[in-house]
Amino acid sequence: MQPCRLAAHDLACRRGDRLLLRGMSFELASGDALQLGGPNGIGKSSLIRMLAGLLRPYHGHVEHSGGLALSDERAALDPHRPLGEALAFWRRIDGAGPPSADFGLEDLLDVPVRFLSTGQRKRAALARLAASGAGVWLLDEPLNGLDTHWGAAAQAAIEAHRARGGIAVIASHQPLDLLGLRTIQLLEYQP
Amino acid sequence: MSGAIWAIFCRDLGLLLRGSVGRGGALLPLLFFVVVAMIYPFAVGPDAKLLARTGAGVIWVAALLAAILPLDRLVEPDVEAGMFDQWALRGLSEEVLLLVRIFAHWLSFGLPLMLAAPISAVLLSLDGAQLRIIEIGLLLGTPGLAAIGVTIAAITSGLRAGTALGGLLAIPLTVPLLIFGAGSLQPQGEGGLYLLAAASIAALAIAPFAGAGAIRAGRE
Numbered sequence: 001m002q003p004c005r006l007a008a009h010d011l012a013c014r015r016g017d018r019l020l021l022r023g024m025s026f027e028l029a030s031g032d033a034l035q036l037g038g039p040n041g042i043g044k045s046s047l048i049r050m051l052a053g054l055l056r057p058y059h060g061h062v063e064h065s066g067g068l069a070l071s072d073e074r075a076a077l078d079p080h081r082p083l084g085e086a087l088a089f090w091r092r093i094d095g096a097g098p099p100s101a102d103f104g105l106e107d108l109l110d111v112p113v114r115f116l117s118t119g120q121r122k123r124a125a126l127a128r129l130a131a132s133g134a135g136v137w138l139l140d141e142p143l144n145g146l147d148t149h150w151g152a153a154a155q156a157a158i159e160a161h162r163a164r165g166g167i168a169v170i171a172s173h174q175p176l177d178l179l180g181l182r183t184i185q186l187l188e189y190q191p
Numbered sequence: 192m193s194g195a196i197w198a199i200f201c202r203d204l205g206l207l208l209r210g211s212v213g214r215g216g217a218l219l220p221l222l223f224f225v226v227v228a229m230i231y232p233f234a235v236g237p238d239a240k241l242l243a244r245t246g247a248g249v250i251w252v253a254a255l256l257a258a259i260l261p262l263d264r265l266v267e268p269d270v271e272a273g274m275f276d277q278w279a280l281r282g283l284s285e286e287v288l289l290l291v292r293i294f295a296h297w298l299s300f301g302l303p304l305m306l307a308a309p310i311s312a313v314l315l316s317l318d319g320a321q322l323r324i325i326e327i328g329l330l331l332g333t334p335g336l337a338a339i340g341v342t343i344a345a346i347t348s349g350l351r352a353g354t355a356l357g358g359l360l361a362i363p364l365t366v367p368l369l370i371f372g373a374g375s376l377q378p379q380g381e382g383g384l385y386l387l388a389a390a391s392i393a394a395l396a397i398a399p400f401a402g403a404g405a406i407r408a409g410r411e
Contacts, residue, residue, distance in 0.1 A: 049410075052276075052280055053279070053280070054276055054279060054280075054410050055410060055411065056411070068280050069280065070276065070277065070280055072273065072276075074271070074272055074273030074276075075272070075273070076272055076273040076274050076276070076277045077272070078202075078206070078272070079268075079272065089198060089202055090277075092194065092195070092198040093194075093195040093198050093199070093278075093281060094281070095194065
C-alpha cells in the first residue's frame with residue numbers, strides 16, 4: 001500500500017449557529033490509529049464527515065493522501081439486493097479484489113440486505129470498507145451493534161490494515177484495544 | 192472512472208426498470224399512462240371527433256403525471272442509504288451521477304411511454320399523422336421531463352414530505368413541455384416541436400447542476 005497521510009489544521013466545526021469544536025490539529029502517518037472520544041453530541045460524527053470532505057470546515061482545512069474510506073451508521077448497500085450483489089457493486093467501482101473473509105459473511109451473501117440484523121449490516125459495511133483499498137479509514141462508531149466476538153474481529157481488521165500501512169480514525173465512545181492508539185478527547189476542544 | 196460510471200448506470204437502470212419491494216418498477220407509470228387514455232372516453236363520451244380533437248392533450252397530461260409517479264424513488268433512497276456520500280468519497284461528481292440517473296430514468300419511463308403511445312392513440316381515436324407527431328413530441332419532450340423529475344427529486348430528497356411537495360414543484364416546471372408538446376398537435380402547430388426540443392434541452396442543461404447543488408447543500 002502506498003504511504004498515506006491525514007492531517008487536520010486548526011479545524012473548527014459549526015452546526016447551525018452552535019460552534020462545536022475549534023482549534024483542532026493533528027497529523028497521522030501510515031500505521032497510525034486515532035480515537036476521537038467524547039460524550040454524545042460533542043461532534044464526533046461531524047468531525048468524521050469533515051475529515052471525509054463531506055462537511056465544509058467552519059475554519060481550517062484537512063489534507064490527505066492515499067484514498068479515503070468511510071463507514072458510518074448507513075451501510076450504503078442497496079437494501080433489497082442480496083448482500084453478495086450489493087458488495088460486488090462497490091467492488092466494481094473500487095476495482096478491488098475478492099471480499100475479505102474477516103467478517104464471516106459467506107453464509108449471508110444470498111440474503112437481501114434489508115433482512116440483515118444490525119450487527120450483520122455493520123459487518124457488511126466494514127467488509128465494503130476493507131475491500132475499498134483506500135489507505136485512510138474513517139470509522140464512525142464501528143463497534144455499534146457488534147457482539148464481543150465480531151467487535152474483536154473488527155479491531156483485528158483495523159490492526160491488519162495498520163500493519164499494511166493504513167491509517168484508522170475511529171470515532172467511538174467505547175474503549176478500543178488497539179496497539180499504540182492515540183486518543184483525542186473532543187471535550188478539550190469545546191469553545 | 193468510466194468503469195465506475197458504467198457500473199452505476201447499470202445499477203440505476205436495473206433499480207428503475209425492475210423496481211422491487213417498496214420501489215415499484217417502470218410498469219407503474221406505464222400502466223398509469225395507458226389507463227388515463229382508457230378512462231378519458233368514459234368521462235367525455237364516445238364521440239370520436241371530440242376524442243380526436245382533445246386526445247392529444249390528454250396524452251400529454253398523462254405523460255406528465257406518469258413522470259411524477261416515480262419521483263420519490265429517483266434520488267431519496269440513495270441519499271438516505273449514504274450512497275451519494277460514498278460516491279463523493281471516491282471522487283465521483285454529483286453532476287455526472289445525476290446525468291447518468293437522468294438517462295437511466297428516461298430509458299425506464301420515456302421509452303416505455305413511446306412504446307405505449309400507439310395504444311393510447313387507438314383508445315382516443317387519434318389518426319396516424321397525429322400519432323407520428325405525438326411520438327416525435329414524446330421523443331423530444333420526455334428527456335426534459337426526466338431531467339426535471341431528477342432535479343426535483345434531488346431538491347426534495349432531504350425533506351420529510353418530499354413526495355407530495357415534489358409533485359407540486361414539478362408541475363409548474365413541466366408546463367412549458369406540456370404547452371409545446373400538446374400545441375404541436377394543433378393544425379399547423381408542428382413548429383411547437385422545435386420549442387419543445389428547446390425547452391427539453393434547457394431542462395437537461397440545468398438539471399445536473401441544480402440537482403448536484405441540492406445534494407451537496409443537503410449534507411450541511
